[in-house]
Each structure stands twice: as structure tokens, then as C-alpha cells.
Amino acid sequence: MKKDVLIIGAGGVAQVVAHKCAQNNDVLGEIHIASRTLSKCEAILESVREKGAMKVEGVLKAHQVDAMDSAAVAQLIRDTGAQIVINVGSAFVNMTVLDACIETGAAYIDTAIHEDPAKICETPPWYANYEWKKRDLCAEKGVTAILGAGFDPGVVNAFARFAIDQMDEVKSIDIVDINAGSHGKYFATNFDPEINFREFTGTVYYWEDQQWKETKMFASGKDWDLPVVGTQRAYQSGHDEVHSLSANYPQADVRFWMGFGEHYINVFTVLQSLGLLSEQPVTTAEGLEVVPLKLVKAVLPDPSSLAPDYTGKTCIGDLVKGVKDGQEVEIFVYNVADHKEAYEEVGSQGISYTAGVPPVAAAMLVASGEWDAKTMRNVEELDPKPFFTILDEIGLPTRVKDAKGDRPWNA
Amino acid sequence: MKKDVLIIGAGGVAQVVAHKCAQNNDVLGEIHIASRTLSKCEAILESVREKGAMKVEGVLKAHQVDAMDSAAVAQLIRDTGAQIVINVGSAFVNMTVLDACIETGAAYIDTAIHEDPAKICETPPWYANYEWKKRDLCAEKGVTAILGAGFDPGVVNAFARFAIDQMDEVKSIDIVDINAGSHGKYFATNFDPEINFREFTGTVYYWEDQQWKETKMFASGKDWDLPVVGTQRAYQSGHDEVHSLSANYPQADVRFWMGFGEHYINVFTVLQSLGLLSEQPVTTAEGLEVVPLKLVKAVLPDPSSLAPDYTGKTCIGDLVKGVKDGQEVEIFVYNVADHKEAYEEVGSQGISYTAGVPPVAAAMLVASGEWDAKTMRNVEELDPKPFFTILDEIGLPTRVKDAKGDRPWNA
CATH class of the missing domain: 3.30.360.10 (Dihydrodipicolinate Reductase; domain 2)
Structure with missing residues (x-):
């Protein structure tokens, strides 16, 4: 059931995600991280190595990608063979990364809602403006997409x-x-x-x-x-x-x-x-x-x-x-x-920590099959108990x- | 004893100065106003005309000048024949305008200390850093220079x-x-x-x-x-x-x-x-x-x-x-x-008013001879009574x- 992971983003939350994936790479497998700036990905991997965070020997690799370019993300998913994408990039890239997952069949996990840079606080419910429009397509293609799996939301x-x-x-x-x-x-x-x-x-x-x-x-x-x-x-x-x-x-x-x-x-x-x-x-x-x-x-x-x-x-x-x-x-x-x-x-500080640990727990549940919903889900639509069990073990x-x-x- | 005036600057204080000079042009004579932006000078003169501020018929004229260019200011003093320069331009132009007055023999009046754009709050006493260095030269040439003749200082x-x-x-x-x-x-x-x-x-x-x-x-x-x-x-x-x-x-x-x-x-x-x-x-x-x-x-x-x-x-x-x-x-x-x-x-609002009226009173006292000191003076070195008498009459x-x-x- 082991699934290789591609992390999108290289900020403070991505750093936590990378560390936690490394600490659980017996469940998750290969760890790839990609952002617009390769050096930021490399710095994160360097900090993972410094802490000796990898639980078992395995792949840890940095990539450059423009996450606004859906085709480029899809190609990277194919190149790396990643089966789970954890998107902790900017709030502006959700839809292009989700589209790449739907195209390739990889599971998609994010931690915050999609935003259009030109708009602030759109009409409610926010998910209906972007993500939920792809719900039927996810179901049809059997693609798991877990929305808002950070701390809050998540x-x-x-x-x-x-x-x-x-x-x-x-x-x-x-x-x-x-x-x-x-x-x-x-x-x-x-x-x-x-x-x-x-x-x-x-x-x-x-x-x-x-x-x-x-x-x-x-x-x-x-x-x-x-x-x-x-x-x-x-x-x-x-x-x-x-x-x-x-x-x-x-x-x-x-x-x-x-x-x-x-x-x-x-x-x-x-x-x-x-x-x-x-x-x-x-x-x-x-x-x-x-x-x-x-x-x-x-x-x-x-x-x-x-x-x-x-x-x-x-x-x-x-x-x-x-x-x-x-x-x-x-x-x-x-x-x-x-x-x-x-x-x-x-x-990382506590705010990044609380945001970055939960999507890794979600990825572990997708890997184990418990949350591998084969459709789009918000977190309250999934069984909370296995989630809490993993969070108890990995720090929250x-x-x-x-x-x-x-x-x-x-x- | 009527003396022609050149106003340097075209901001809120310059507007008050122009109006007050116009209201007293029986004492002051021709009114010239100059700044980097000719249109701002013209707008001020337009407002003087709108209010019908000229006490007697006379000259009211706008000029373009870069007040940081001392030679250009001196040339403008010669061209206009101004005998009194009221400098209400930016705090950065005092020394170039003062030099032009010393060169041409015109009386100089300002309302605030000289500043170097690159420095903030220089060592005290501030006047000794710039203006007072020209005091002996003013005395030698018999040039009247009244420093800080706004409200505060003034x-x-x-x-x-x-x-x-x-x-x-x-x-x-x-x-x-x-x-x-x-x-x-x-x-x-x-x-x-x-x-x-x-x-x-x-x-x-x-x-x-x-x-x-x-x-x-x-x-x-x-x-x-x-x-x-x-x-x-x-x-x-x-x-x-x-x-x-x-x-x-x-x-x-x-x-x-x-x-x-x-x-x-x-x-x-x-x-x-x-x-x-x-x-x-x-x-x-x-x-x-x-x-x-x-x-x-x-x-x-x-x-x-x-x-x-x-x-x-x-x-x-x-x-x-x-x-x-x-x-x-x-x-x-x-x-x-x-x-x-x-x-x-x-x-204009009250802050510009209190700053702009006093230099006109000072100019009127230079014109009458009472403050025509033929050297450099701060206001406390001059008789305050004729100053108060004029200020009583013209609004303060x-x-x-x-x-x-x-x-x-x-x-």
C-alpha cells in the first residue's frame, strides 16, 4: 500500500511536511519536493538530512516546477511516479495542481482554499467557487482529493x-x-x-x-x-x-x-x-x-x-x-x-507545525487505504478516529x- | 520705500504669502512667484485674482526656476528687479536662495531652517551648520537676511x-x-x-x-x-x-x-x-x-x-x-x-496661514526700513513691536x- 509523495511548495509549512514525511517514509515511500525556486526545496531537504529525519533509507529529491502550469505538474507526477501529492504551495495554485492529479490519477491533498490573486473574500460557500466544481470529475475518475487537511481547516x-x-x-x-x-x-x-x-x-x-x-x-x-x-x-x-x-x-x-x-x-x-x-x-x-x-x-x-x-x-x-x-x-x-x-x-514555529503535520497524517491514511476515498472529500466527511490516532503518534x-x-x- | 517681492515656492504656505503680499501691494510693489512647476505658481496667482486680493493695481507674475540652482535664482532676481525674496520653498533650498540674495543684494526672508535631504536632526545649534556661516558675509555686503520668520520659528x-x-x-x-x-x-x-x-x-x-x-x-x-x-x-x-x-x-x-x-x-x-x-x-x-x-x-x-x-x-x-x-x-x-x-x-488651512502671514509682515518691515538690518538676523534680534503691529492688522x-x-x- 506504500505510496510515493510529491510535496508542492517550499515555505514554512512545506518544511514541516517534508520532515514529517521523512519521519514516516516507511509508510509513505519516496519523498519529492518541488517549487518555483529549486534552492528553497534543497534547503528543506538539507534540514531533513541534518535532523536525520528519514526513518528508513529512501529517496529524497528536489525539483523545480511552476505550479501554475498544470501540464508541468502532471509531467512531474509522471516523472516521479508519485501517487500522493501534498499541495502546500501558495493559495493561488490549488486548481492547477488538482487538475494535474485528476489527469494523472494521483491522490490530491491540500490545506487551504483556492484563491484568485485579484479577488478577496469571494461569495460563500467558497469551495463552490473552485474546488467543488471538480467533485463529479474526481468521482467519475476515482481520484481521491482531500480538501483543507491542515489544522484549520482540517x-x-x-x-x-x-x-x-x-x-x-x-x-x-x-x-x-x-x-x-x-x-x-x-x-x-x-x-x-x-x-x-x-x-x-x-x-x-x-x-x-x-x-x-x-x-x-x-x-x-x-x-x-x-x-x-x-x-x-x-x-x-x-x-x-x-x-x-x-x-x-x-x-x-x-x-x-x-x-x-x-x-x-x-x-x-x-x-x-x-x-x-x-x-x-x-x-x-x-x-x-x-x-x-x-x-x-x-x-x-x-x-x-x-x-x-x-x-x-x-x-x-x-x-x-x-x-x-x-x-x-x-x-x-x-x-x-x-x-x-x-x-x-x-x-519551524508552531503555526507552521500545526498546519504541516495533518496533511502528512492524511497522506498516511490515503496510503493505508482508510482515507483513499476515490472521490473529493472535505475532512469532516471522513472517519476522524484513524486521523486522531496518527496525529497522536506524530505530534498533535x-x-x-x-x-x-x-x-x-x-x- | 515700496519694494518688489519674489516668492520662492508654490505650496500651501506660498499661497498664503502671495495672498498677503497682494493685500499689501501698496507697501510691497510687484509680486513675482517662482517654483520648479510653473503651473502651481499660476494656480496660486489665479486664486489671488479670484479673491480680488490686490489692494492696488500692480504686477503679479509667475516664473519657473530650479531653486537648487543659485545662479538661476540670482538671474531671476535681476530679471524681476525684486528687492526682497521670501523663500517658502522646500527646506532643502535655503542656502542656494540665500547665496543668490547675497550675490544680488536682495533682502532674504525664510521661515524654516535649511536641511540636507540625506541628514536628519543634525548637531545643535542647527543654524550654525548652514545659515550662520554666511552671517559675516551678509554684514560685509550689507545684505539683510531674516531667518525663520514664519510663526514657529518666527x-x-x-x-x-x-x-x-x-x-x-x-x-x-x-x-x-x-x-x-x-x-x-x-x-x-x-x-x-x-x-x-x-x-x-x-x-x-x-x-x-x-x-x-x-x-x-x-x-x-x-x-x-x-x-x-x-x-x-x-x-x-x-x-x-x-x-x-x-x-x-x-x-x-x-x-x-x-x-x-x-x-x-x-x-x-x-x-x-x-x-x-x-x-x-x-x-x-x-x-x-x-x-x-x-x-x-x-x-x-x-x-x-x-x-x-x-x-x-x-x-x-x-x-x-x-x-x-x-x-x-x-x-x-x-x-x-x-x-x-x-x-x-x-x-488655505490655519497651519499654512500662521506660517505664511509673518514673512509678509517681515517683508513689509524690510520695505519700511524698520527691519532692514543690512546683516543676518534671527527674529528675536529685531524689535518685536512693529512686527506685532503689522500682524495685528493683517490677521495674527x-x-x-x-x-x-x-x-x-x-x-
Whole structure:
């Protein structure tokens, strides 16, 4: 059942994916990594070798590819013989990589929704604008495509499914993402500032009373009392998983909450109010055309540079409310990760770690057949238990907190 | 004694200067205005004609000149026959224009210190780095040069002199500049953002205990209870007049305080902390070289666009403490100006108005002979009374507040 893997992308998440594939290459087989910049792939493989991450001897190889060129990706899949493609490239390449998988029959796994560079926060549900249009084709050709298999979206979708499976009726799903870590800089984003800010400058969509509702970033905030990280303020944000969970559980309210400190919000508000987060070019008095967001990206710290000094923990979980045996019940399913431990293990900070480990677990389940669905699936449409079992083993243990206490999910 | 005037510059302050010269062309004679961009000069003259500002029929003419080219300025002085040059161009052209005046014998008046574009906050006293090096030459050639004859520096130097003349001994001079107006924008600077921010990003020098001391912008704040505008918080800032007053009154402490709201400070702090106020270029991921400060300037409102909606008042004054007949005394000499009135009169906001009216008063005193010093002078070295008399008449009345009450300076 062993399947060779091709990783698309060479950023912070790709680094985690490469390390985790190497640590599990007895299940996964050959590891290929490809991006536009060959040297970035080679640097990742060098770090895999430095840590001695390969579980068994095997192939570890870097390739150059323009992931926007579907034919080139398909050719690379054929050349490498990869049977699973883990796409952790930019949010702009999902569709070209997916098309290459459909063409070649390789399984496709990604961690975030497709984006058109020219558009921000399209109409909901987001998956229907791009990925789901290929669902019938995947089914017809028997191609496995697992969408949004990072942490959020990804593990949190499995958290929701796991909780809902224990209820007779689900009423609401609130996903809460808290990074209580500290990078020690005046200000930094945890991943590409351009993508990070794009998430927050448009409309925030959420699902309530069986319909789409809209708010603005930072307009709807709430304090959450969470395990390990304590009480933290989080704000309703637009996020991928709301768009698939609401389709699979239309009877439930689905909201996503992201934690932000006052300092982050202040800096964001100043930059946005001045027009410095705009993706539209402005012209200086000297006649130079500049996209403000690209200059802001240039002055901010490179997210990968944060890893060595990052301390503290993340807590990401789902508070699911529903009815069981006529009683109202609520379950909080969650994971706590540690920035410093992530850095020591794979050379990345905790945000990249939580995003990069789950798609490798998904790949292992495709390899074992358990998640080899032969069609397109969002994560909540797959059995969460084998997923949690692997995540427990490879670094992201799942816990449950409910009326009976706080414990491992399978205790 | 009527003398023809050449105005250098075509920004918001130049517009006020042109209007005020026109309103007093019975004293001043021909009015010439020159800048790098002829159309900006013509637009100013058009606004002078629209308001019917010319007191008597006379010459009103626009010219093109590169003020960094001293020979070209000298030629223009000869061609126009101007006997007084009012330099309200950029802070970078003082020395070339002054040289042209020295060469041709025309009187020179400016409103702010010379700056080298590549340097920020040079060592004190600032005037000694550039202007004062030409003092002996002015005296030798009998050329009148009045430095810093705007409001601050300028009128506030005369305020200090006026107060000190009533004391036996001066102990301290605190200049306080409060703009309690509102432009209705999220954020804007009252003059060129590039020059505005350059003032605040370096060391703040002040004179205390007969020596130069240093602080940082916004590190030293104090609430001031002032006429009309009420209690306002102001912060020690680096400013031109500290550098001449401390030379003329070394026995006194000399400090400059500028009012800032918390919102201004917050925006400034965010931009500065992120490196967005830097005058040094950075390179974007796409390889474009951008000076962050120039992009910030491009996204901020054009200061001249603020004028139509600007409301509220400014209060700028000197709190001078000293000894008279063995008693400790203090006098606050000040002016209150109104943004809306300024706009209605000359089409500019109050900050440009307070800066542009005083050099015209100075020019009128050069024309009358009262300030035709035949050497280089800072404003506190000249008799303040005829200056106040003209300012009373042309829009910036001086008031005094002390133990005897609050009243016009000559009441």
C-alpha cells in the first residue's frame, strides 16, 4: 500500500511536511519536493538530512516546477511516479495542481482554499467557487482529493465530526484558534503577511439560522476560557472550514473565532485605515508605482525568521453544542501545541507545525487505504478516529473536555 | 520705500504669502512667484485674482526656476528687479536662495531652517551648520537676511523677545504649539508628510542648565492649560527656534512643545516601529526598490486638500519665566488662529496661514526700513513691536496673559 509523495511548495509549512514525511517514509515511500525556486526545496531537504529525519533509507529529491502550469505538474507526477501529492504551495495554485492529479490519477491533498490573486473574500460557500466544481470529475475518475487537511481547516473539521458523532443533534460549531505564543518582535505575522492580511480585509461570512450572515473583522469579539492558554479574546473571522461544515451540517450554526491581542488589532487597524494593506497600486510623488501591501510585507519580519525565538503554546479547538438523549450537551475537542518543541523537532514555529503535520497524517491514511476515498472529500466527511490516532503518534494529540472532564479523545 | 517681492515656492504656505503680499501691494510693489512647476505658481496667482486680493493695481507674475540652482535664482532676481525674496520653498533650498540674495543684494526672508535631504536632526545649534556661516558675509555686503520668520520659528521668537524685554532676568522660555483643529480624516499631516515625519524621527534637542540635552519624540509630555483651546497635552520636540534663542539667551532654559493627540502618536508609533517612516529604501519580494516614507506620503491625504473642511483653532505661544524687580514673574505671549477663517480669506488651512502671514509682515518691515538690518538676523534680534503691529492688522493678533490678566499685547 506504500505510496510515493510529491510535496508542492517550499515555505514554512512545506518544511514541516517534508520532515514529517521523512519521519514516516516507511509508510509513505519516496519523498519529492518541488517549487518555483529549486534552492528553497534543497534547503528543506538539507534540514531533513541534518535532523536525520528519514526513518528508513529512501529517496529524497528536489525539483523545480511552476505550479501554475498544470501540464508541468502532471509531467512531474509522471516523472516521479508519485501517487500522493501534498499541495502546500501558495493559495493561488490549488486548481492547477488538482487538475494535474485528476489527469494523472494521483491522490490530491491540500490545506487551504483556492484563491484568485485579484479577488478577496469571494461569495460563500467558497469551495463552490473552485474546488467543488471538480467533485463529479474526481468521482467519475476515482481520484481521491482531500480538501483543507491542515489544522484549520482540517483537524478542526475532524474535531467537529467526532463531537457530532456522539450527539443525536448538532446545534452549533464554534472553532476557536488561539496562538498564545510570543515571537518577541514589535509586530509580525505567522505566515506570509500578504496572505495573512488578505484574510482580514474583506467581509467575514458565518453561518447562523441556516443562512449566511456577514460581519467585519474585529467587529464581533468574545472571551474564551480555554485549557492551558487560559482566557483569551477571539474575533469572528472568515475561514475555509465554515464553508464546508455549513454545507455538511446546515442545521448547525458555524462560526470561526481567531485570537488577536489588542496590539495586533491596533497595528492592523492603522495600516488598513491608511490604505497600506491595499493590493491596488498607488503612485508616489516620484512616479513610482507601488502595491502598499507588498511594501508592508517587505518591512515586516520574514515569518520563518520567528521560529528560533518563538515561545508559548497554541490552543485550537471546536466547541460543539447539541442534544444527546434529550439533554443539551457540549463538547470541546482540542489540541495544544508548543512553539519551541516544534522548532526543536522540525526547525519551524508552531503555526507552521500545526498546519504541516495533518496533511502528512492524511497522506498516511490515503496510503493505508482508510482515507483513499476515490472521490473529493472535505475532512469532516471522513472517519476522524484513524486521523486522531496518527496525529497522536506524530505530534498533535487530540483531547476532549466536556461534563465528564478533560482527557485524551480515546480515554 | 515700496519694494518688489519674489516668492520662492508654490505650496500651501506660498499661497498664503502671495495672498498677503497682494493685500499689501501698496507697501510691497510687484509680486513675482517662482517654483520648479510653473503651473502651481499660476494656480496660486489665479486664486489671488479670484479673491480680488490686490489692494492696488500692480504686477503679479509667475516664473519657473530650479531653486537648487543659485545662479538661476540670482538671474531671476535681476530679471524681476525684486528687492526682497521670501523663500517658502522646500527646506532643502535655503542656502542656494540665500547665496543668490547675497550675490544680488536682495533682502532674504525664510521661515524654516535649511536641511540636507540625506541628514536628519543634525548637531545643535542647527543654524550654525548652514545659515550662520554666511552671517559675516551678509554684514560685509550689507545684505539683510531674516531667518525663520514664519510663526514657529518666527513670531514665537518675537514673543520671547517681547517678554524678556519686560524682565530684568530671563529664566526659561517654553514655546507651546497646539493645533486644536479637526480635519475630519482618519490621519493626515498638516504639511508635507515627508518633512513632518523627518522632524520627529530623530533626536530631540533642548537647552537646559546652559547646555544641550537630548530626549526622544513623545518621551517628555506635559499638559498645558491654554486660552481658547483649553487643556492640551504637548510633547518636547526638536524645533528651529530653540537653536537661536539658546544662543541669544544662553542663561535661559529653552524648550519647544508640540501638541499631539493620542491618535496621532499611535499612528506615528506604529509606522515608525514597522520601519515605514524610513528614508532608506527597502526592496520588495518582486525586486522593487521603495523608500517607505515616500509610499506613506503617497497614501496620506495631500495637506492642501484638508483646508476646505478644517475647523477649530490653533494656539501658539511662549511661556516666559524670569525676574522683575526681585520678583519671579511669568508671561504667556500668544496668538489664536482659526482654520475656517483662514480658508475663507486665502483658501488655505490655519497651519499654512500662521506660517505664511509673518514673512509678509517681515517683508513689509524690510520695505519700511524698520527691519532692514543690512546683516543676518534671527527674529528675536529685531524689535518685536512693529512686527506685532503689522500682524495685528493683517490677521495674527498678539495677546498677553500674565498676573494682570489676558489682553492685547499693547493694551
